Amino acid sequence: MLNVALPKGRLGNKVYNMLEAIGYECKEIMEDSRKLIFINENTGVKYFLVKPSDVAIYVEYGAADIGFVGKDILLEQSSDVYELLDLGLGKCKMAVASINDFRDDPKRPLRVATKFPNIARGYYDTKNREIEIIKLSGSIEIAPVLGLSDVIVDIVETGKTLIENGLSVVEDIVPISARMIANKSSYKFKEKEIEKIVTELKKGEYK
Amino acid sequence: MLKQLMSTEDSIIYSLKTLYKKSGYSEFKMRRFEEYSMYAQNKSFLMSEDIITFNGMGGKLLALKPDVTLSIVKNTKADTDNTEKIFYRESVFRADKQSHEYKEINQIGLEVLGNIDKLATVEILQLAMKSLEVVSPDYILDISHMGLIMSCLDDLEQAQAREEILGCIGSKNIHDLKNICMKYSVDDDISDRIVKLVGVGADIKNALEMLKPLIISDGMKNAYDELFEIYELLNLLGCSDKIRIDLSLINDIDYYNGIVMKGYIKGIHKDILSGGRYDNLTQKFNKSIGAMGFAIYMGDLLYFYSDKNDYDADVLILYNENSDLSAVVYEAEKLRSEGRIVRVDNKIPKNFKYLELEQL
Numbered sequence: 001m002l003n004v005a006l007p008k009g010r011l012g013n014k015v016y017n018m019l020e021a022i023g024y025e026c027k028e029i030m031e032d033s034r035k036l037i038f039i040n041e042n043t044g045v046k047y048f049l050v051k052p053s054d055v056a057i058y059v060e061y062g063a064a065d066i067g068f069v070g071k072d073i074l075l076e077q078s079s080d081v082y083e084l085l086d087l088g089l090g091k092c093k094m095a096v097a098s099i100n101d102f103r104d105d106p107k108r109p110l111r112v113a114t115k116f117p118n119i120a121r122g123y124y125d126t127k128n129r130e131i132e133i134i135k136l137s138g139s140i141e142i143a144p145v146l147g148l149s150d151v152i153v154d155i156v157e158t159g160k161t162l163i164e165n166g167l168s169v170v171e172d173i174v175p176i177s178a179r180m181i182a183n184k185s186s187y188k189f190k191e192k193e194i195e196k197i198v199t200e201l202k203k204g205e206y207k
Numbered sequence: 208m209l210k211q212l213m214s215t216e217d218s219i220i221y222s223l224k225t226l227y228k229k230s231g232y233s234e235f236k237m238r239r240f241e242e243y244s245m246y247a248q249n250k251s252f253l254m255s256e257d258i259i260t261f262n263g264m265g266g267k268l269l270a271l272k273p274d275v276t277l278s279i280v281k282n283t284k285a286d287t288d289n290t291e292k293i294f295y296r297e298s299v300f301r302a303d304k305q306s307h308e309y310k311e312i313n314q315i316g317l318e319v320l321g322n323i324d325k326l327a328t329v330e331i332l333q334l335a336m337k338s339l340e341v342v343s344p345d346y347i348l349d350i351s352h353m354g355l356i357m358s359c360l361d362d363l364e365q366a367q368a369r370e371e372i373l374g375c376i377g378s379k380n381i382h383d384l385k386n387i388c389m390k391y392s393v394d395d396d397i398s399d400r401i402v403k404l405v406g407v408g409a410d411i412k413n414a415l416e417m418l419k420p421l422i423i424s425d426g427m428k429n430a431y432d433e434l435f436e437i438y439e440l441l442n443l444l445g446c447s448d449k450i451r452i453d454l455s456l457i458n459d460i461d462y463y464n465g466i467v468m469k470g471y472i473k474g475i476h477k478d479i480l481s482g483g484r485y486d487n488l489t490q491k492f493n494k495s496i497g498a499m500g501f502a503i504y505m506g507d508l509l510y511f512y513s514d515k516n517d518y519d520a521d522v523l524i525l526y527n528e529n530s531d532l533s534a535v536v537y538e539a540e541k542l543r544s545e546g547r548i549v550r551v552d553n554k555i556p557k558n559f560k561y562l563e564l565e566q567l
Contacts, residue, residue, distance in 0.1 A: 062476025078304075080477070082455075086382035126367065185471045185478065188347045188451075191408075 002045050002193050005064035007052035011090050011178055015068040016047070018087075022200035044193075056081060056181060065186035066194055071176045072155055076116045082187055084198050085180040092157040094119060094173040098144050100166060102151065113143035114153040123153070123173050141165040212548070215512040216505060220296060222341045223315055223503070227294040230334060232317050235293040237278050243268040249277055249491065251461045257302035259309055271300040275314060276485070276500065280492050283320045287496060290321030316482070316502030323484065323497035328433075328466060329440045335468055335480055335501050336449060342508060345473035347449060350411075351456040353463050353483070354430030355418070359401050361426070365391055376405050379455045407454045411438050414452035433466065458483050468501060475511050479504050521547040523561040525554070535567050 004019070006012040016029055026040040026047055038047045050058055055069040056079040066084075072094055074083065094116070104110060109130040114120045117133045124131045134149050141161055143149040151170060162168060180201065182194050213221065224234070243260050250256050259271040272278065275297050285291040294317035303310040317334065319327055332350070339346035356376060363369050368391035375384035381402055388398035400421060407417045415435055422431050434452065441447040458467040463483045470480030482501025489498045522542055526535045535551060542549045550561070 060476070081378065083378045083380040083383070183476055185473075185476050188349070188471045189345070189473045 002066065002190060003064045004045060004047050005050055005055045005058040005067035006047055007055050007068060008049045009052065011052065011068065011070070012049060014089055015087070015178070018201060018204060021204065022197070059181050059183050062183045062186060064183070065190055066180060066182045066197070068178055068180055071179055072116065072119070074179060074181070075174065076118050078118065079181070080184065081181040082184055083179050083181050084194070085201055087178040087180060087201065089178040091175070091177045092155050093175050094153065095156045095169045096151050096153055096171045096173065097156065097162050097167045097169050098151040100168050102144070102170060104150070110151060111149040112151055112153055113140055113149035115140060116153055119173065120153040141167055216509060219341055219508065220315060220505070223338055224294070224296070226334065226337055226341065227317055230330070232292045232294045235279065235295045237272065237275060237295065237297060239272070240269040241272050241278055243270040245277065245281060246270050246273060259300050272297070273299055273301050275299060275316065275502070276318065276488065279318055280320070280489055280494070280498060283494070285321040285496055287322045290319060292319050293317065313505035314502045315505060316500060318498065318500030320489070320498045321496050323499050325436050325440060328499065329437055331499050331501065332437070332441065332450065332468065333444070333446060335470060335482070336446060338503055339470045339472065339480060342479070343472045346470060347451055348468055348470045349451050349453040349456050350466055350468045351452060351454050352430040352434055352466050353458070353460065354426050354465065355454060356401070356404060356457065357460065358424050358426030359397055359404065363393065368393070372401065373457055373460065376401065376455055377457045379405060381405060404454045407452060409451065411441070411447050411450050411452050437466070462488055472511065475507055477507065479507050518560045518562050520550040520561045522549045522563045522565060523555065523559065524549060524551045524565045524567060526551070526567050527553060530567050538565070538567060
């Protein structure tokens with residue numbers, strides 16, 4: 001039995017469709033219910049739906065053998081897992097943004113509002129820039145507008161939210177997309193099953 | 208009978224200690240506290256920079272040990288003509304990434320210091336496999352040779368590039384690896400080779416075959432030869448089937464230089480055994496000796512076994528003020544001599560579960 005952690009929501013649905021197409025179906029999952037665990041004995045797969053930011057934790061601790069998760073979460077949590085495939089789904093980027101006429105004042109620490117404190121710290125460490133992190137959970141875009149921070153570090157998909165709030169990208173940090181991950185120990189004992197999925201999903205990429 | 212009474216953890220430790228003693232390793236006991244300066248000077252060898260420190264009586268800054276090997280290397284009297292073989296069971300204190308708290312980590316491990324030849328290496332690998340077998344027959348020992356990957360990265364001067372590439376190798380992340388190599392303008396030749404090396408993961412025989420065409424430098428050749436010789440000997444000894452080569456296995460590059468290993472048990476989410484050849488560390492202490500060893504982390508095993516007993520005792524003997532006390536003691540001893548777990552009390556303890564109740 002292969003345990004698969006899927007993120008609830010759009011990405012999870014897309015990934016499920018891809019897995020269904022390569023033979024790991026479990027119709028029940030698409031029904032509108034509150035169930036979180038779905039098993040298909042015939043195909044030997046057990047899906048569970050978890051919060052996207054928790055997928056890597058389920059996999060790292062072996063509750064799931066494999067999982068599907070955004071690179072942003074992997075970077076933020078520095079999860080100790082195998083990252084086997086870039087699915088090319090949910091493409092966006094992690095970027096620094098600020099109000100349109102922003103100029104950095106190097107005489108004082110830069111105030112950075114973000115949901116991703118570890119990514120932000122790591123990025124500014126490489127630039128040797130002293131920063132002060134302001135951890136927020138949402139509506140990051142208004143932080144520089146209200147003067148709460150100088151810049152934000154956040155995911156930018158189309159840039160529409162930024163534009164509508166009078167912000168623009170200052171620097172790109174790293175491209176983001178959905179990845180397939182595997183628990184390191186599970187991989188040792190279920191290598192064939194896991195690699196089969198990787199190979200099949202890869203084929204799908206070029207269809 | 209004794210085994211039943213021991214917790215699984217205790218019986219594993221007992222079996223491991225017996226295994227190491229029988230193989231001629233002697234037990235090493237270290238001091239509980241070490242001077243902080245030793246760790247401060249060797250921070251790069253530690254898994255985490257967070258160390259619990261406090262002032263000793265004389266005002267010296269002391270530390271709760273975050274690592275065992277460092278002390279062993281510092282204190283060893285071994286040289287190339289006088290090899291030391293030791294094992295230890297110690298707790299170390301390290302910061303935990305998830306909980307952001309210090310954690311006590313129970314380790315049992317062994318080290319060989321001095322002259323490490325082919326046989327010594329094979330002996331250590333065999334002991335690692337036997338140790339895993341003690342925990343569960345469903346195990347895999349992954350090995351690699353640091354020389355293979357590191358000689359590809361030798362020409363890479365940017366430390367940041369090295370770090371990012373090593374990160375990708377460790378997580379078998381080929382897609383980002385290619386991008387990073389491009390970002391730092393690493394030669395296509397080198398980046399292709401690294402990608403191919405990361406893909407080598409198979410039983411030792413097949414892995415060596417996959418590896419052969421990828422060897423280009425003397426450094427890689429030496430590493431390959433060492434792995435091959437070890438394979439030959441392990442094969443003769445009939446114990447090469449649960450050992451695999453996985454070149455994505457990268458242990459700390461400051462510490463390890465030769466063969467490295469990680470052991471996995473089916474059902475435990477991460478490696479429980481880790482180790483390898485660490486001459487880099489002995490050189491740091493100006494000792495020109497070879498060193499190799501491994502440690503098993505006991506903490507993760509606690510969740511693997513559930514030692515939940517349905518009963519606290521086989522028999523609960525209850526007495527009261529009218530009981531013949533000598534008869535109570537006599538009865539308890541009699542039952543215990545039959546191998547039963549017996550508790551004597553004048554009232555039934557709260558939440559206490561027993562199979563039989565005797566009132567005397």
